[in-house]
Amino acid sequence: MHDAYTPTFFTRHNRPLRGVMIDNQPWFVGHDVARMLGLQHPQSLHRRLQPHETQRIHLRYATESEEPVDVINEAGLYKALVRFGHPESLHLDSWLTREVIPTLRDQYAPDGPAPRRVMMSWQQRQMMLLEWQGELWVAWEEMPRLVCDESSTPLEL
Template sequence: MTDYRTPTRFQRFRLPLRALLIDDRAWFVSRDLAKLASIRTDTDFTRKLDEDQLRDELILLEDGGFSLERLVNESGLHQLLLVHYYHPEHRGLRRWITDEVVPGLDREHAQGQQPRRRLMSWQGQPLNLMEWQGTLWIRYEDMPRFQGQVPERKALL
């Protein structure tokens, strides 16, 4: 089994929050977030979020097993804590996540060797690159445009 992600575990008041950095964005395990925010987990509390704020990923558990978990991105986290399930104590949770968890993910990711997507502007056009092991990589299909050789477009009849 190779298609899984390994979360970073953070602790607040003896409760875990597992988080991941995927494509330079912070994602949080929704069940952990619900426990920290005292939101009932027997209902789908994430149903109020937009689909771009959610994703399901197979993650590695501490005991070596695997679990399919619903993840919430940082935007969804703020929407859940400050809009849909507002409670004054959630401000402290939000501050902890913003000030400690997200920077902690960035530091851990910087030490890893996982590829990261980069967007670069080249001659006024956006160019998608991949940064891996200190080197920038470009897709083979983008090379003609990168070299200034734009293929002719044929008119549709």
């Protein structure tokens, strides 16, 4: 039987991005990356990457079902951002490097005294938090989004 990986789901503009750690390296579902870059034919992404930047794996879901998918590594991800120049690429790059990849790495890091990033779902969106010394911490730049959301009234502190 083959190894199956349980993906971590990230969401940006209602589009999912599934990521897994393979041999301590982040890998992402190519079809999800292609959708985020607005590619009409997701398979074109794999044709433009080197063989060592892509592989086929099985993802396991909570329903005990498995799905074969093509994944790309971190280098392939950044290559795709540059090569397929999407208008959102700059913001997408920032989101990937500041939230997605560190969170994925932290999930698979051994438990210890160091702070680690965690994702929390709250009011139909995901938030990045820092877990440290048994407490959850919010990044200062996230406070405006937390305190005043367009779809709700301001929170009282």
